[in-house]
Amino acid sequence: MAEHIDPVCGMSVEEKDAAGLAEYEGTTYYFESEDCISRFNLHPEKYANKSAKEKPTDALK
Numbered sequence: 087m088a089e090h091i092d093p094v095c096g097m098s099v100e101e102k103d104a105a106g107l108a109e110y111e112g113t114t115y116y117f118e119s120e121d122c123i124s125r126f127n128l129h130p131e132k133y134a135n136k137s138a139k140e141k142p143t144d145a146l147k
């Protein structure tokens with residue numbers, strides 16, 4: 087079972103249920119709807135950076 091996070095809406099997506107995928111900077115992203123794919127393709131840097139930076143670093147201070 088491979089589960090991924092749709093970077094546009096934040097939903098978890100299983101690979102077999104994905105509406106499609108997109109590759110950006112060497113990372114593959116999965117989407118639960120074609121609408122999310124379209125949004126990602128318009129601003130891939132916006133969504134890719136968001137998912138990469140979502141770490142609770144504040145808790146370490």
Ligand SMILES: [Zn+2]
Nearest residue numbers: 092095118122
């Ligand atoms: Zn989505």
